[in-house]
Structures are given as structure tokens and as C-alpha cells.
Amino acid sequence: MSATMTVTMPIARPLQPPVGSDIDFGAQIDNIDLETLTDEQFAAIRKTLYEKHVVVFKNQHKLTPKAQYELTKRFDPVSENYGHGKTIDAKRSILHPDLKTVPHQPQVQIIGNGFVPSYEGLKNVQLRHPHHRTFHKDHIPDEQDYDFTRFYRWHIDAALYDLYPPQVTTLLAVNVPKGRRQTLLYDDGSNETMDVPLGTTAFVSGQRMYELLSPEDQEFVRTSKIEYAPHPYIWMSPARSRSTGLGMHSEGLELPDSELPEIDQKKIMVFPMCWKNPESGKLALQIHPSAVRKIHCADGTVIDDLERVRDIVYKLQRPAISPQYVYPHDWEDGDLVLFNNRGVLHSVVGAFKPDEVRLFRQCNLAASEPPVGP
Numbered sequence: 098m099s100a101t102m103t104v105t106m107p108i109a110r111p112l113q114p115p116v117g118s119d120i121d122f123g124a125q126i127d128n129i130d131l132e133t134l135t136d137e138q139f140a141a142i143r144k145t146l147y148e149k150h151v152v153v154f155k156n157q158h159k160l161t162p163k164a165q166y167e168l169t170k171r172f173d174p175v176s177e178n179y180g181h182g183k184t185i186d187a188k189r190s191i192l193h194p195d196l197k198t199v200p201h202q203p204q205v206q207i208i209g210n211g212f213v214p215s216y217e218g219l220k221n222v223q224l225r226h227p228h229h230r231t232f233h234k235d236h237i238p239d240e241q242d243y244d245f246t247r248f249y250r251w252h253i254d255a256a257l258y259d260l261y262p263p264q265v266t267t268l269l270a271v272n273v274p275k276g277r278r279q280t281l282l283y284d285d286g287s288n289e290t291m292d293v294p295l296g297t298t299a300f301v302s303g304q305r306m307y308e309l310l311s312p313e314d315q316e317f318v319r320t321s322k323i324e325y326a327p328h329p330y331i332w333m334s335p336a337r338s339r340s341t342g343l344g345m346h347s348e349g350l351e352l353p354d355s356e357l358p359e360i361d362q363k364k365i366m367v368f369p370m371c372w373k374n375p376e377s378g379k380l381a382l383q384i385h386p387s388a389v390r391k392i393h394c395a396d397g398t399v400i401d402d403l404e405r406v407r408d409i410v411y412k413l414q415r416p417a418i419s420p421q422y423v424y425p426h427d428w429e430d431g432d433l434v435l436f437n438n439r440g441v442l443h444s445v446v447g448a449f450k451p452d453e454v455r456l457f458r459q460c461n462l463a464a465s466e467p468p469v470g471p
């Protein structure tokens with residue numbers, strides 16, 4: 098580069114968390130055009146991401162699907178395919194109704210709510226925001242659905258079978274319905290509630306989740322591993338979620354192996370409970386609660402009683418989804434949120450009316466390497 102050219106370096110500032118919040122993650126960058134990113138700018142963004150885990154870029158209205166894919170890929174240049182791979186058995190998978198693929202950039206998915214006549218080569222798209230009524234065991238009554246909502250499903254973006262969890266996810270808000278807020282109910286006997294913007298995406302820090310544990314529990318999660326169910330999104334499809342969206346009730350409803358697509362034992366994923374930050378080395382408790390199947394303990398024993406596995410995981414994770422630890426992003430058109438998929442859990446929130454049109458683009462890539470444990 099010649100001496101006369103200067104590169105605008107990203108300026109990161111803290112997010113504006115809600116009153117009473119105790120979050121210790123998140124940054125906002127206002128001065129970068131992600132369509133034309135230099136290596137120097139990317140290095141600064143990467144550093145911010147692994148310190149702050151959730152980075153909000155404002156004013157990215159013009160970002161092309163290709164540039165969104167390229168930004169996502171820069172975090173893992175060898176990765177190429179969408180994080181969930183090809184959808185198999187789409188009729189039964191609980192992920193199926195939520196995604197449409199951009200034809201000219203198949204790693205980028207369209208999600209949202211309402212009818213979109215035309216977008217990026219797609220015509221007459223009917224989008225449906227996930228509603229907790231299709232996933233939770235007990236529902237908020239229909240007459241209260243406008244004012245009250247739930248966390249839909251806390252998760253890591255990951256296939257959890259055959260493919261490794263993506264390093265990062267990018268989410269671009271193309272069109273955001275504005276103007277109202279909802280009260281999020283935990284409905285778990287805690288009386289906890291949160292005031293949230295309509296259709297927020299909620300984030301919690303896996304690092305905080307780890308730090309909130311007792312020394313004994315920290316030792317347990319540092320030395321234990323989680324085994325995920327094969328074809329987890331089909332396996333769990335008849336089961337019902339807890340009201341907090343943090344894992345499932347255990348009623349014996351999961352599909353038996355004989356009713357799943359073919360299972361290759363080598364493709365079953367067993368990951369450490371804690372994943373190490375590639376920059377700081379700090380540990381994040383990263384467990385996808387609704388897909389857990391077994392716990393492999395340090396002494397070689399395996400806990401395979403599903404109800405017990407889920408109860409153990411729930412007790413480890415629940416403290417960190419209390420309101421003071423949750424960042425509910427208040428989406429505006431043109432926001433691109435980049436998050437460390439190996440350092441946060443996130444959840445869809447909210448219930449839209451059919452005429453509230455919301456259009457988002459999501460991209461993540463199955464990683465080239467598994468997460469690194471302690």
C-alpha cells in the first residue's frame with residue numbers, strides 16, 4: 098500500500114444493555130463497510146470478536162450475500178458449506194420450516210416472517226418466525242400472545258452430527274418490523290421476566306456461564322464431555338421444550354434409532370463441555386441443551402439416562418440465562434450481527450402477527466476443526 102493511502106480502522110464501542118443488565122460482552126462498530134474489507138480491518142474485527150463475542154455493525158444495507166459469505170468464511174478459510182449441510186429428512190427436522198436458501202449463494206439462508214414477493218432471486222417467499230407453541234410443552238395462551246413471549250430455543254448453530262460447529266454466524270437485518278415490545282416470561286417458577294423488543298435475538302455468554310459455576314461444577318465441566326444424539330433435530334422432533342427454551346422435557350418422546358435416517362457411529366459428535374477461546378484461552382461452557390444425549394465423565398463412566406443428563410445440563414446452564422446476563426438485541430434495518438458461535442448461546446424470541454414482515458439473512462459454515470477443550 099502506498100504511503101498516501103489510509104485504511105479506516107474499526108472503532109468498537111460497548112453495546113447499550115438494558116437497565117439492570119450485568120452483561121460483560123458485546124461491541125458495536127459504526128464506521129466500517131463490510132463489502133470492502135481489508136486484511137488489516139478484518140484482523141481488528143477478529144480481535145474484537147474474540148474479546149466481545151457479539152459485534153453489531155450498523156448500516157450494512159448494501160451488503161451482498163457474497164460479501165456476507167466471504168466475511169463469515171474469513172474466520173475459517175477452509176470451510177465451505179453451510180453449517181447444517183444438506184437438509185435430510187426435511188419433513189421431520191425441526192429446522193426445516195425456518196430456512197430458505199439464497200439460490201446464488203447457498204451458504205446464505207433467508208429467515209424471517211411474512212410474505213416477501215421477491216428477494217435475491219427468490220419469488221413469493223412465505224417466511225414463518227418460529228413460535229414457541231410449536232416447540233414448547235406448555236404455551237402462553239393465544240389471547241396473551243401479542244404482549245408476552247418466551248425464549249424459543251437456546252442453541253449453538255451446529256448440525257451436531259457429522260459436521261463441526263461453525264466458528265461464527267453472521268445475521269443481517271434487511272427488514273425489521275418496529276414499534277412494539279413484549280414481556281418475556283421464563284414460566285419456570287422463578288417469576289423472572291424481561292422487557293424485550295419485538296423479535297429480538299437473545300445472547301448469553303458461555304464464558305459467564307462457566308464463571309457462575311461453583312468450583313466443583315467448574316471442575317466437572319472442565320473434565321466431562323457431551324455426546325450429541327445422531328440426527329439430533331429429527332431425533333428430538335416429537336419431544337417438547339422447557340418453558341425457558343433451555344433444553345427438553347423428558348417424556349420418552351424422542352425417536353428411537355430405528356426411526357432415524359441411517360446412523361454412522363463415526364459421525365456421532367462427542368465434544369468437551371468447555372470450549373477454549375482461540376485468542377484469550379478462556380473457557381466457555383458451550384452445550385447445545387436440546388440435543389444432548391450422554392455425558393462422558395472424567396473417570397470413564399457414561400451417564401446415559403436422558404432425564405438425568407438433561408437435569409445436570411440444565412442446572413449448569415440455567416443461572417446464566419437470568420435476565421441480567423441476557424443481551425436482547427434491538428434490531429434495526431441494516432444491522433449485521435457477527436457472533437462467536439463457540440462462545441455464546443443464542444435464542445430466537447418473539448411472536449409476530451402474519452402481516453409483520455421481517456427479512457433476515459443468516460450465514461454460517463461447518464467448521465474445518467472441532468472445538469478445542471481445556
Ligand SMILES: [Fe+2]
Nearest residue numbers: 252253254443
Ligand atoms: Fe441460530
